Amino acid sequence: MSETKLRESICMFGRSLFERGLTPGSSGNISLRLDDGGWLVTPTNASLGFLDPARISRLDATGRIISGDAPTKEIPLHEALYDTRSSARAIVHLHSTHSVALTMLPEIDPKAVLPPMTPYYLMRCGQTALVPYYRPGDPAVSDAIRGLAGRYSSVLLANHGPVVAGDTLEAAVFATEELEETARLYLLLRGLNPRYLSPEQVADLVKAFGVSLPADDHAGHDHEGHGH
Template sequence: MSATESRLREEICRYGRSLFERGLTPGSSGNISVRLDDGGWLVSPTNASLGFLDPARISRLDAEGNLVSGDKPTKEIPLHTALYQSRREARAIVHLHSTHAVAVSMLPEIDPQAVLPPLTPYYLMRTGGTALVPYFRPGDPAVADAIRGLAGRYSAVLLANHGPVVAGESLEGAVFATEELEETARLYLILRNLNPRALSPAQVDDLVAHFGLTLPEHRGGCGG
């Protein structure tokens, strides 16, 4: 095993424990994957709590998704596969069952192309915006087609009645973006029906120009 792979195994465990201990994904929910230089992956095993992962038991998959070593991988492999295929720059994916993001996914007013309004600059800077994917049974391969249908425009996807799936150019980046999505969902629920002042189009344009952001279409403020 290379030093890089060993380090990534440790990082998956460290970030997983941090997310679990802060209540961002309960029980054995959620999963994390990292793409390796040879095209294979490291991914958290099925029915494993992110708070108690063992680096030696992390699932190692080859480039075709076949298990090479470690425990049986998460059943959510199809959604990870689809996001990696559509976001070629992605090196890591975090999927959680975080409370506020799941709650937002159930609201009737949510725009599937812009789940959350631009309430803060860091939401746009970390996630670039979030799409809503309809409900699928956990592990259903059909979710892959829904994610591929977004044509790679989103690094953050919210699965209806399920939770967020976020890709990043590093594991740290994916974790930070997932946390920002959850905090923005929390803000949305606090401010819902209060007509909050979101960032204006001009302010969004300024962020795009200053930080070189690539954003899907954003529309509207908090719904009611």
């Protein structure tokens, strides 16, 4: 796909996410990794609902801006996920309501934020990790994501929002939406003793769709993402 088309796709998906209330105001950011190692990334203080393709930030492989507006200050978290997941070609970061709410609950397991509630959550997200709260733009969040060693394609930043990688922009967007809807389901069912997928049902999905779960992996391996 040409760079022009990629720029247009960032704007199209950004507008879709914004118009459905999945990231308010000027929150959220999207990046795409290009074949030359550089990136396209949404600008700082830009609403995802009103992006201009010509003003998308273009960075080279060293992170130096080549053209467009100044990039989002969240570059470190994007960079950390790209560096630890070799298959990642796109990353979506939102401030979606239910995903943020989930991070504040006391019972959440940082290694598996959500239980296996639906097949599409497992197929698109695998499992989701939770990292502690850091001030937005703090380089320490990059270290926290690197500490996950590429085992997760979807990560929740405490009191902040999801960061989701995919092998295409569409895959990253769809996985982010699936994460948000699953968080919403969890909050709706919390305290009602719902029936989740059984270990046997999870194993069947893993076998049928090649789902990669962190518990099945070896720490430190450079993982291929599923996010599709």
